[in-house]
Amino acid sequence: MNTKAIATQIPVNACACGCGQEVGKRAMYRPGHDARHVSVLVAELFNTIQDGGKVTKQMIASSAKSLPSAALQAKFTRAAERLVAKAEAPKPEAKAEAAK
Numbered sequence: 001m002n003t004k005a006i007a008t009q010i011p012v013n014a015c016a017c018g019c020g021q022e023v024g025k026r027a028m029y030r031p032g033h034d035a036r037h038v039s040v041l042v043a044e045l046f047n048t049i050q051d052g053g054k055v056t057k058q059m060i061a062s063s064a065k066s067l068p069s070a071a072l073q074a075k076f077t078r079a080a081e082r083l084v085a086k087a088e089a090p091k092p093e094a095k096a097e098a099a100k
């Protein structure tokens, strides 16, 4: 699940989320794929954390720059910060099991 195959032949007008589907000349995304792009970037940070890496504010900021609008950047930054906060907190699974 961590490894996502990146298509080697990306069409010229490929959707910016990385799905590889073609979009119209002036469009950046397939409909709804702006949100998907945010998810893709959050997943990358998640994988970094899973691999034992550290996600810094600078990394979040630089990933956010690949998003085309301030609204998307803000959405991504919020999600990323939530992810980092969760990753730094104690593991929740043990507590969920114990609650039974």
Ligand SMILES: [Zn+2]
Residues within 6 Å of the ligand: 015, 016, 017, 018, 019, 020, 021, 029, 030, 033, 036
């Ligand atoms: Zn897409």
